[in-house]
Amino acid sequence: DGGITQSPKYLFRKEGQNVTLSCEQNLNHDAMYWYRQDPGQGLRLIYYSQIVNDFQKGDIAEGYSVSREKKESFPLTVTSAQKNPTAFYLCASSVGLYEKLFFGSGTQLSVL
């Protein structure tokens, strides 16, 4: 089955710790995205990538980092600089930039 896989489903971060969220797709899509979802708010873009080895900051990139070494993979690291990391994180992909988006099932990150 083609799709986007995010792992883990739940993640807990300790003070001062960096954590990495995984996103893998087998749809052969060029574009990939990371969004943050907070209760009662619309999704906000953290980073996006149009092609391997290239990525761009979104609206709320501070405290986050990404890499795109393979077409299939776009991991997101939440660094200790992100002071309010508790949120639901969604990875998405599309054939071309902002064409029909396909989403993963999300990772809920909480702070211990």
Add this chain to the structure above:
Amino acid sequence: KQEVTQIPAALSVPEGENLVLNCSFTDSAIYNLQWFRQDPGKGLTSLLLIQSSQREQTSGRLNASLDKSSGRSTLYIAASQPGDSATYLCAVLSNDYKLSFGAGTTVTVRA
């Protein structure tokens, strides 16, 4: 900056009633508008995508209309079922290639 609003934030209807969900946006210079469904604790599933040149799109019981000049889109779901209970989000792709999401409308269909 594009602002996308979905009102109401929540609604509850009896099974069989038609659903009407609203999405408004402030800048009419858009490429397209998408409607998504999100189940609790899950990702988003694309329902319909309307290009700026289109007035509506249909898929089964779902119909979405777009009035760009007034900055509005409406998602109609005919003959609602309990399985339609979910949060519905709209997203607008502006001409500056920014995708802006609304906060969503949470729908409960009572059996």
